[in-house]
Amino acid sequence: MSSFSKPLGVVRCQLYLETTGPDGCKTFEIDEREADEFSKNPLKVLSRLWDASSIDEYTQWRASDYSVQCSAIQKNGKQCRYSVAGCNHIGLAKWRYFQGDYCVHHGGETAEVNDQNFQAKFSNT
Ligand SMILES: [Zn+2]
Known part of the structure; x- marks a missing residue:
């Protein structure tokens, strides 16, 4: 009841x-x-x-404070402290999509490209 x-x-x-x-x-x-x-x-x-x-x-x-941290592991064995570009204070779908990605210093895309990729992915589904 x-x-x-x-x-x-x-x-x-x-x-x-x-x-x-x-x-x-x-x-x-x-x-x-x-x-x-x-x-x-x-x-x-x-x-x-x-x-x-x-x-x-x-x-x-x-x-994570709704942010995606870079997945690169540095020489000292610690995870890179930078965020994936354009992935601070983001919604859960975008946060989920960019898990495992990298900051611009470790080969990740810029915030603009990340936004375009995310929009393309979710406008086609
Ligand atoms: Zn990084």
Whole structure:
């Protein structure tokens, strides 16, 4: 039974969930079932609202500050600290697409080329 059961006379309960994202705050309208689920497993609901493939993907996207770090490993064994060009504070689909890519110093494309490639990929599907 939902914890959001409507008392007598209540026809509709409007619920919103405001969460941070790459462009600041985003508000999602959720139904009572989702609110109930959110109280039990918030990451599961947030992952679905943001169209993540999994809770892991959602938490990694957030932990990265919505940015894609260059995949090159430097001589000291550490991962390059630069970002893939044009991949700071980006949406999840673009973040997913550029995983494993490189910054311009390690053979990656410029932000303009990356944007063109991403647009071409998703306008044809
Ligand atoms: Zn790099």
